[in-house]
Amino acid sequence: MQLQKLISELELLAPSSYQESYDNAGLIVGSSSMKINKALICFDVTEEVLEEAKSIGANLIISHHPIIFSGLKKLNGKNYVERIVIAAIKADIALYAMHTNLDNVILGTNRILAEKLGLKNLQVLAPIKGRFRKLIIFCPVDHAENVRTAIFDAGAGHIGKYDQCSFNAKGQGSFRAGDHTKPFVGEQNKIHFEEEVRIETIFPDYLEHKIIAALKKAHPYEEVAYDIFKLENESSELGAGIIGDLETAESEVDFLQNLKEITEAEGIRYTKLRNRNIKKVALCGGSGAFLIHKAKAAHADVYITGDVKYHEFFDADGKIVIADIGHFESEQFTKELLISYINEKFPTFAVQISDRNTNPINYL
C-alpha cells in the first residue's frame, strides 16, 4: 500500500493540523509516495523499536511521540534522536507520529483511557475554539441539491453527531456578465436576476481546500459566489482532556486501586482524599497539569494525568483528588487505539504493536 493512503485514513481520525503549535506530529522520516509492506506501532521510537521493525520487515513505524521535536542542525549520531533518524533513513523505514492531534480529538488518546476506566457521557474537558468556518454559497435553485451533496461529501455540514447540516433560504441574485464571459444563465452586458438558494453550512478549517474544490466543481456558474467566515464556536469533539461519569460511584480508595490495576501503574501519586465517593472523573493523558483548574471547574471528583510537579499538587486545594499515574501509563493505550483503527480500515494490511517497553522510568 502507498503510505499516503494510510496517512489519509489516519488524518480522518486525527488531522495533523489539530496538533499543538509546539508539536511535530506527522510524517517525520520517509516519503508519502513510498510503498509500505508492514507497520509497527509503538509509543516512543527507540533504537530497540527500530531494530524490532527491521527484524519483522516493517518499513513504517507509527508512534505517539514524535522522535524529532525541535530542529536538528547536525546528523552525526551524537545522541539517540540523531542515531534513530540516521538508522531509519539508512533502513528506508518511514516514521510517522500522531501526538497532540490524537490527544485533541474526542475519539483519541483520552477516550481510550476513559473507556478502560468505564466512563460514560464523555465530553471534552477543554474544548478548542475557532477551528470552524462558516461557508455561504449562492446557487441557482435547480443546482442546490447537487452543490450541497458535493460539499457534504467533502466534509462540510458536520455538527457533533449530526451531518448534512445546512440552512437554505431562497432569494434573488443579480449579476451582469462582462465581455469574454460565458454566463450559465443570462446574456453578456445585460443585468440578470436569477432565483437562487443561499446555502449556509460549516466546516473544520483544515478541509477548506477540499470543500472549495468540490464546490467549484459542482457549481454551474463561471464565477462561484461564496463567503467564508471564521467562527468562534467551540467544538464538542475537539480539545484537551476528557470528562465522564462512572456508572456507579466508588469510594476513593477502591477507585484508585482499580486505576492502578487497569493501567498497571507501579505507583500513583495522589493528593489528600476528601472522604467522598468518586463519580465524575476528568483525565488527560501525558503531561496534563495545565488542566487541573478545568477539572476543578467541571466539578470532577478526581483528575487523572501524568507529570504533575510538587507545587501543582497543591492546586487540588481540597476540591478534587489529583492522581498522577505516570506519563507512559496514562497514554499507553494509544497503541491499541491505533491498531484497532488501522485493522478496521485496512483488514488485510500487516500491522502489529511493538513488544518493547519504551517507558524510560523505573520504580524501586
Ligand SMILES: [Zn+2]
Ligand atoms: Zn505523551
